Amino acid sequence: MRCCFRFLWFAFFTSSILCLTRATAQPSVASDPPRLNLLVIMADDLGYGDLGCYGSSVHRTPHIDRLADEGMRFTDFYVTSSVCTPTRAAFLTGRLPRRCGSPGVLWPTSTEDALPNVEVTLAELLQDAGYATHLSGKWHLGHGKPEHLPQAHGFDHWYGMPYPNDMTAGHPQETRRREAWPPMPMMLDGEIVEQPINVNLLTQQYTADAVNFISKHHDRPFFLFLAHAMPHAIIGASPDFVSKSQNGLYGDSIEEIDWSTGEVMRALKAFGIDDTTLVLFTSDNGATHHVAHQPDEVQRWFCADMTSGSNAPLRGGKQATFEGGVRVPGIFRLPGVIAPGKVESSPAIITDILPTMLDYLKIPLPAERVYDGRTIRPVLESLGSRDETDFIFGGNEATGIRSGKWKLQLPKQPSWMLPKLESDQPLLFDLNVDIGESNNIAEQHPEIVKQLLRKMQTYEAETETR
Structure with missing residues (x-):
């Protein structure tokens, strides 16, 4: 395949030279950027x-x-x-x-x-x-x-x-x-x-x-x-x-x-x-x-x-x-x-x-x-x-959302191959200090959880006909 590319590059540079030759043969005119x-x-x-x-x-x-x-x-x-x-x-x-x-x-x-x-x-x-x-x-x-x-x-x-x-x-x-x-x-x-x-x-x-x-x-x-x-x-x-x-x-x-x-x-x-x-x-x-x-x-x-x-x-x-x-x-x-x-x-x-x-x-x-x-x-x-704006993640259903520093993950595994989660309730993470999503702080911030859940539910309601 490398020999194929050597041929391609010969053709490309030949084409470039021809283009430059044509360009220099034409009088210069003003053009848009x-x-x-x-x-x-x-x-x-x-x-x-x-x-x-x-x-x-x-x-x-x-x-x-x-x-x-x-x-x-x-x-x-x-x-x-x-x-x-x-x-x-x-x-x-x-x-x-x-x-x-x-x-x-x-x-x-x-x-x-x-x-x-x-x-x-x-x-x-x-x-x-x-x-x-x-x-x-x-x-x-x-x-x-x-x-x-x-x-x-x-x-x-x-x-x-x-x-x-x-x-x-x-x-x-x-x-x-x-x-x-x-x-x-x-x-x-x-x-x-x-x-x-x-x-x-x-x-x-x-x-x-x-x-x-x-x-x-x-x-x-x-x-x-x-x-x-x-x-x-x-x-x-x-x-x-x-x-x-x-x-x-x-x-x-x-x-x-x-x-x-x-x-x-x-x-x-x-x-x-x-x-x-x-x-x-x-x-x-x-x-x-x-x-x-x-x-x-x-x-x-x-x-x-x-x-x-x-x-x-x-x-x-x-x-x-x-x-x-x-x-x-x-x-x-x-x-x-x-x-x-x-x-x-x-x-x-x-x-x-x-x-x-x-x-x-x-x-x-x-x-x-x-x-x-x-x-x-x-x-x-x-x-x-x-x-x-908020980033909503998922396909057939919304399963995650990022809003500022907050990341909410629903306890839904979309594939039979994935490992079991640590909780059957929504998981909340502060990405500013926990990029690895290892510390679930949902219990400490119930209002944030409710707010993000509402946003996901609104998105699903808006798109349910599609």
């Missing part, structure tokens, strides 16, 4: 503590760490849910999962379920503004009908998988759910181009597709969503990365994602657009820990490396809305706008991306629609703070 591009790199099931810039000592992530050095690293960046589908829907719509009609995980047999077409996505809004829009990687917002696919939600083109790489024929979950799944397909604009996939090559394939998109669209504004498959099970890495990390196949897959980030950034710089591209690196939820709590016969159903991720110093992980499930890496880079090396402690959430991008483009939010996200442009530019 270039519009902002948007690149969102989303890992799948990457833990809060899995990157060097977030404290990892077992994963080498120099390219992602460089993004943090050149931009802003949030310590309190959140997603709306601790599983795939609801977070991705919330990112693209700026709305919480129940509000946008995508509260639960979609399975291969979920052929009638999808992100509702009445929802207006960030891709659609940018497409209408003249942007080239592209998805490289995992979709997971509907696959049963053409109107469920990315092109029906604002993406010009899509290369990737319709759902996670473990939802494939022969996986133990297929047997447990008593369903019949097809081999995992790779799709190009809705057509199957490979089946089954090779999980070891996914990061290479998505990277090549993303870089190819940049090479073709560097001369116009674009939105590129690079949605990696890794380190979600079934974990894989290409031969150049296998057995190279200090943390098994899980670490190998993360170090390959870091390499991928470097390649995409190199493409932006090669075409002179890295300073006009807002880059976000994040994850759709925290790392998986729940399998470790189960008997050996259950663990054998899953890839052993699934438990190698780190959400340190947070509690919990994927499937639950403790901090380890919903607080994720959040790194923003935009030279000349975002000061380099800034560590930001104010909270932000994935639903903020849509209103933030529209703020930069001076595009108003669509009317007659409730948006849960808020622009964080003042935060990114160190000019002010985000409008203070």
Whole structure:
């Protein structure tokens, strides 16, 4: 695969030279400043503590760490849910999962379920503004009908998988759910181009597709969503990365994602657009820990490396809305706008991306629609703070809420694989002094508990028809 990239880079630099030659042959004319591009790199099931810039000592992530050095690293960046589908829907719509009609995980047999077409996505809004829009990687917002696919939600083109790489024929979950799944397909604009996939090559394939998109669209504004498959099970890495990390196949897959980030950034710089591209690196939820709590016969159903991720110093992980499930890496880079090396402690959430991008483009939010996200442009530019709102976590039902320093967690475990909680009553934590959610202080603050419960109940009442 590396030889493939050497060829690609020869083609890209040749294209750059031709573009520069054409530019110098034309008389100079006044032009408007270039519009902002948007690149969102989303890992799948990457833990809060899995990157060097977030404290990892077992994963080498120099390219992602460089993004943090050149931009802003949030310590309190959140997603709306601790599983795939609801977070991705919330990112693209700026709305919480129940509000946008995508509260639960979609399975291969979920052929009638999808992100509702009445929802207006960030891709659609940018497409209408003249942007080239592209998805490289995992979709997971509907696959049963053409109107469920990315092109029906604002993406010009899509290369990737319709759902996670473990939802494939022969996986133990297929047997447990008593369903019949097809081999995992790779799709190009809705057509199957490979089946089954090779999980070891996914990061290479998505990277090549993303870089190819940049090479073709560097001369116009674009939105590129690079949605990696890794380190979600079934974990894989290409031969150049296998057995190279200090943390098994899980670490190998993360170090390959870091390499991928470097390649995409190199493409932006090669075409002179890295300073006009807002880059976000994040994850759709925290790392998986729940399998470790189960008997050996259950663990054998899953890839052993699934438990190698780190959400340190947070509690919990994927499937639950403790901090380890919903607080994720959040790194923003935009030279000349975002000061380099800034560590930001104010909270932000994935639903903020849509209103933030529209703020930069001076595009108003669509009317007659409730948006849960808020622009964080003042935060990114160190000019002010985000409008203070509560963060509600969960999918089909709200199971957690952060309000200022307070975090309320309901005693509900959304997966049969998770460990038993210490209480059957709501748990309350002060995140200012207890980031690990180890000291339940609900009994000391009953009024805070009641207040936060009311907010969660109000949200569920508002969204019960969806």
